[in-house]
Amino acid sequence: MSTESREILVVDDDPIIRDMMVDIFDLEGYPIRVARNGREALEKMRQGKRYLVFLDLMMPVMDGREVCLQLDAEPEVRKRHVIVVMSAMDNLAQAATLNVEATMPKPFSVDNVLQIIQPYME
Known part of the structure; x- marks a missing residue:
């Protein structure tokens, strides 16, 4: 068992x-x-650290959907928990097809954030 936080x-x-x-x-x-x-994000995840990733879907350069597809193609990097952060404008049906642990709406509250991370941060 890893002791790395x-x-x-x-x-x-x-x-x-x-x-x-x-x-x-x-x-x-x-x-x-x-x-x-x-x-x-992928550059950081490929460095081998254990991450809980809060991933926006809509971004320039490489969006969140592309990141999820790349993670699925790289099993050694995929060992991360990913939470998709999405606005009401994002496509919920598309997010549902991604291999992620959870989705979190924008705007969010401090309580939303702290509640969603609890199972992953020990």
Whole structure:
């Protein structure tokens, strides 16, 4: 059993959303990393750290759907828990086809975020 702690990776192109999530996790004492797009996220995930990933669906460069498809193609990287963060404008049916643990709506509350991470952060 690994004693390495899990880090949180927030993947969102919106700096306001990234900053809000960093503030929430920082106040709770969780180690956190950020990525501005899917390509940056995959680079970080391929480094072998254990992540709980909050992944925005709609991003430039590489969107969240493409990240999920790439993760499915790379089993060694897929060993991450992924939570898709989506606005009402995103396609819920499309998100339902992705291999993710959960979806979280935007806008979100601090309570939403803390409740959804609880099963993954021990």
